[in-house]
Amino acid sequence: MSTSVSRELERLSSSGMTLADPAMDLRQREVRDRHGEAVGTVTDLLIDPETAQLRLVEVTTAGGLLGIGRKRHLVPVEAITADDPRTVSIDRPRQEIESTPEYVPAEGDDEENQYAAAYEAYGVEPYWVREAAVPGGIEARPGSGRH
Secondary structure (H helix, E strand, C coil): CCCCCCCCCEEHHHHCCCCCCHHHCCCCCEEECCCCCEEEEEEEEEEECCCCEEEEEEEEECCCHHHCCCCEEEEEHHHEEEECCCEEEECCCHHHHHCCCECCCCCHHHHHHHHHHHHHHCCCCCHHHHHHCCCCCCCCCCCCCCC
16 A cells, blocks of 8 residues: 655745754755766755655756856755755766756646656656655655755
């Protein structure tokens, strides 16, 4: 028997929620690729309100002159290979990160389709598939899934 897992996430910046461990707040950290090249900045976190788990990180790319061409992308937390107080690392080249589907906040199925596209782009099984198969439900552990 499988458990139903919600795909409705909330942006930390507008949710009214806080993180128990302030060190887990990745917002405003610089994002670097596998070669240490700057990709952009973490601009928000998408949190599962039912489990208080971080699911996706919103990254805004630097863009060109005066920020023209700046885009937002979602990165599954499982794709983050390292973080420190100033940076977040993703084990992909910058061009590959920037070529993932652009994120445009939406509602309902349109939003959930963007979550699915982000997981697919990084080759990560979506949390709602992985956790629906867990016998006995989901154990919420803030910060699980981070590397």
